[in-house]
Amino acid sequence: MDAPEYSITTRGLNLWYGQFQALVDVSLDIPARRITALIGPSGCGKTTLLRCFNRINERLGYVTTRGEIHVLGRNIYAPDVSLLELRKAVGMVFQRPNPLPLSVYENVVFGLRLHHRRGELPRARLDAAVEQALREVGLWNDLKDRLDTPATRLQLEQQQKLCIARLLPLKPQVILMDEPCSALDVNGTRAIEELLFALREHYTLVVVTHNMAQARRASDECIFMLLGRVIEHRRTEDLFLNPRRPETAEYIEGRYG
Amino acid sequence: MSETPLETLRRHRPRWDRVGERAVEGLIRLCGYSAILFVLGIFLFVFREGAPLLPKLDWGRVLLSPEWYPTSRMHVRYGVAAMIAGTLSVTALAMVLAVPFGLGAAIFVSEFCTGRVKETLKIVIELLAAIPSIVWGFIGLSVTNRLIQTYLPAPVGLNLFNAACLLALMSVPIIVSIGEDALKAVPDSYREAALALGATRWQTVYRVLLPAARHGLLAAVLLGVGRAIGETMAVLMATGHANQFPRSLFDPIRTLTATIAAELGETAVGSDHYRMLFVIGLMLFTITFIVNLLADLAVRGVRNKTG
Numbered sequence: 001m002d003a004p005e006y007s008i009t010t011r012g013l014n015l016w017y018g019q020f021q022a023l024v025d026v027s028l029d030i031p032a033r034r035i036t037a038l039i040g041p042s043g044c045g046k047t048t049l050l051r052c053f054n055r056i057n058e059r060l061g062y063v064t065t066r067g068e069i070h071v072l073g074r075n076i077y078a079p080d081v082s083l084l085e086l087r088k089a090v091g092m093v094f095q096r097p098n099p100l101p102l103s104v105y106e107n108v109v110f111g112l113r114l115h116h117r118r119g120e121l122p123r124a125r126l127d128a129a130v131e132q133a134l135r136e137v138g139l140w141n142d143l144k145d146r147l148d149t150p151a152t153r154l155q156l157e158q159q160q161k162l163c164i165a166r167l168l169p170l171k172p173q174v175i176l177m178d179e180p181c182s183a184l185d186v187n188g189t190r191a192i193e194e195l196l197f198a199l200r201e202h203y204t205l206v207v208v209t210h211n212m213a214q215a216r217r218a219s220d221e222c223i224f225m226l227l228g229r230v231i232e233h234r235r236t237e238d239l240f241l242n243p244r245r246p247e248t249a250e251y252i253e254g255r256y257g
Numbered sequence: 258m259s260e261t262p263l264e265t266l267r268r269h270r271p272r273w274d275r276v277g278e279r280a281v282e283g284l285i286r287l288c289g290y291s292a293i294l295f296v297l298g299i300f301l302f303v304f305r306e307g308a309p310l311l312p313k314l315d316w317g318r319v320l321l322s323p324e325w326y327p328t329s330r331m332h333v334r335y336g337v338a339a340m341i342a343g344t345l346s347v348t349a350l351a352m353v354l355a356v357p358f359g360l361g362a363a364i365f366v367s368e369f370c371t372g373r374v375k376e377t378l379k380i381v382i383e384l385l386a387a388i389p390s391i392v393w394g395f396i397g398l399s400v401t402n403r404l405i406q407t408y409l410p411a412p413v414g415l416n417l418f419n420a421a422c423l424l425a426l427m428s429v430p431i432i433v434s435i436g437e438d439a440l441k442a443v444p445d446s447y448r449e450a451a452l453a454l455g456a457t458r459w460q461t462v463y464r465v466l467l468p469a470a471r472h473g474l475l476a477a478v479l480l481g482v483g484r485a486i487g488e489t490m491a492v493l494m495a496t497g498h499a500n501q502f503p504r505s506l507f508d509p510i511r512t513l514t515a516t517i518a519a520e521l522g523e524t525a526v527g528s529d530h531y532r533m534l535f536v537i538g539l540m541l542f543t544i545t546f547i548v549n550l551l552a553d554l555a556v557r558g559v560r561n562k563t564g
């Protein structure tokens with residue numbers, strides 16, 4: 001294996017919602033072009049941690065963050081960091097598929113339209129971006145004749161794939177996913193998992209999941225969290241086969257969840 | 258298996274409890290239907306008072322001529338064209354002022370404010386809605402009247418522009434509060450989707466929220482229009498009440514509503530003049546009915562979209 005290259009590193013990350021501390025001293029190194037799963041019982045802070053990486057937590061006025069987060073080698077809290085550039089480089093997929101109330105086509109080019117002036121986006125460039133993004137997530141054949149349908153009319157699985165596809169034209173390096181399969185059925189889940197493997201080649205994926213089997217199947221590394229702390233972070237098979245910490249063992253055996 | 262658990266439950270409750278429930282249900286139903294009753298009743302009353310004149314009117318004249326001489330000895334004429342023009346122009350101008358301002362404020366309150374500022378603004382806007390129209394009329398007579406005469410090239414201060422400003426101020430609170438509701442109803446997941454793609458807040462507003470909330474925002478605007486068309490006291494006091502076609506922003510005008518308010522007390526009940534004022538009332542009824550219907554259709558558009 002080649003030398004580890006980290007896409008995201010955190011040091012001493014603490015986060016408070018008002019008075020309530022949701023993350024305690026989180027220090028992590030998340031490797032590039034791997035799938036890293038975030039697991040842990042409900043309320044342990046998985047979503048909160050994920051939402052730190054693109055600073056979307058800051059929407060809420062009452063959030064305080066301390067500590068360091070480096071994404072792609074840059075401190076994202078440095079004053080000269082552009083939030084827009086950060087979010088271009090770090091895409092996010094949400095728990096419930098949330099395509100915008102626009103056509104399939106417009107959903108895919110939405111990011112491009114945000115970051116480029118109208119003159120820089122000839123139709124041909126948009127068309128090419130749509131085709132490439134939809135091909136990459138395996139929707140092109142299904143949707144190429146229906147690019148004008150409202151995205152909210154698609155099946156949930158297609159919606160979620162579309163939500164991944166709309167990140168791709170911005171050429172992100174990291175994709176954050178918060179329980180991307182929790183709204184989907186078995187087939188949808190399998191389809192998304194296969195997609196994760198395909199995307200791993202080019203992107204760093206951080207995937208929150210509630211589903212232990214999924215973490216085991218579909219990740220290279222696994223981070224187990226409990227009450228806002230990282231308890232254990234190792235290669236997935238090691239973590240599941242011989243967990244070092246008793247809490248991890250208890251969790252993967254299903255004693256709390 | 259002939260009884261559901263719910264039915265058994267019902268039967269075992271005390272008798273007066275059931276009677277009480279019936280009574281309350283009936284009362285609530287009555288309140289609901291009474292709204293229909295009142296609207297119908299008012300319409301029928303207005304119609305009954307105006308109806309005897311309807312067949313006698315020369316509608317071409319009424320709708321196209323500005324000549325309103327209801328008390329002339331020689332030749333009575335009931336042309337309301339200038340008043341219709343007055344009502345429409347003052348409403349249109351009011352909306353030109355109120356819509357950008359009202360929607361801007363709605364966006365600001367809903368998307369750019371939090372906590373204290375937001376609560377304070379909402380309360381102040383509601384206060385603005387609670388100011389009685391006679392007070393606006395006073396402001397029109399004294400404050401804006403003088404301001405217009407001093408700072409604008411207008412010979413008289415009581416004119417189209419003055420009244421439109423007042424109407425704008427009166428409809429802004431409606432546009433803001435209903436517009437804000439419409440924006441608030443847009444799911445937060447849309448905002449997060451846009452922000453996570455690197456949208457600025459303003460991009461989120463105009464690329465996502467405005468299109469998503471467009472039906473509700475349209476309803477807000479139309480209800481503002483309804484407010485402006487129906488307003489009487491403030492326009493009676495601030496327009497100058499001159500029955501002529503407006504040729505500039507600073508011409509005095511007269512509206513349909515103000516005409517009724519000013520003249521109804523002077524007419525003999527049952528006279529043609531009296532009946533003509535009710536016919537004007539019917540016209541207003543029709544206009545506001547259409548506006549409200551449009552607003553309703555707009556809101557329904559929202560439900561069909563989301564539901």
Ligand SMILES: Nc1ncnc2c1ncn2[C@@H]1O[C@H](COP(=O)(O)OP(=O)(O)OP(=O)(O)O)[C@@H](O)[C@H]1O
Nearest residue numbers: 017020022041042043044045046047048049060210
């Ligand atoms: N917006 C918020 N305001 C206040 N507290 C919050 C907020 N979001 C999360 N929390 C709290 O922070 C803690 C961590 O929540 P978080 O959503 O990150 O957990 P999670 O691991 O994603 O849980 P789940 O598996 O249920 O999604 C919880 O105790 C939660 O109550």
Ligand SMILES: [Mg+2]
Nearest residue numbers: 046047048178
């Ligand atoms: Mg979560």
